[in-house]
Structure formats: structure tokens, C-alpha cells
Amino acid sequence: MWTTIFIILALIVGLVIGFAGGVFYLRRQMEKMQTDPQMLQKMAKQMGYNLNGKQMQKAQQMMKNKKMR
Numbered sequence: 001m002w003t004t005i006f007i008i009l010a011l012i013v014g015l016v017i018g019f020a021g022g023v024f025y026l027r028r029q030m031e032k033m034q035t036d037p038q039m040l041q042k043m044a045k046q047m048g049y050n051l052n053g054k055q056m057q058k059a060q061q062m063m064k065n066k067k068m069r
Contacts, residue, residue: 030063034060034063034064037060040056
């Protein structure tokens with residue numbers, strides 16, 4: 001019985017820590033994209049978009065206005 005409780009508790013703790021780590025990593029990547037236009041362009045191409053200069057500036061401005069907290 002104690003083994004089952006320990007396994008379930010370890011699973012829950014691991015999921016919480018993994019989720020928190022994933023959120024932290026994603027926020028860091030988004031902050032880097034604000035200052036690195038090549039990274040933003042790469043992400044747009046992966047999503048199937050090809051941004052010109054004006055669209056790139058607008059995307060960077062939108063990201064700066066939506067700063068992560």
C-alpha cells in the first residue's frame with residue numbers, strides 16, 4: 001500500500017515540477033525572441049509564414065507590449 005501511495009505522490013510531484021520547468025523555459029524563449037529577429041523569423045517560417053521587414057517590426061512590437069510576468 002505504501003508503495004502505491006509513494007508512486008502516485010512521486011508522479012504528481014514530477015508533473016508539477018515538469019510543468020513549472022516548461023513554463024519557465026517557454027517564457028525565457030519568448031523573451032529571447034523579443035531581442036533576436038532571426039529567432040522570430042525562424043519561428044514564423046516553422047509555422048508557415050514568411051514575414052517581411054514591416055511585419056517583423058510589428059511582431060516584435062506586439063511581443064514587447066505583451067511582456068511575460
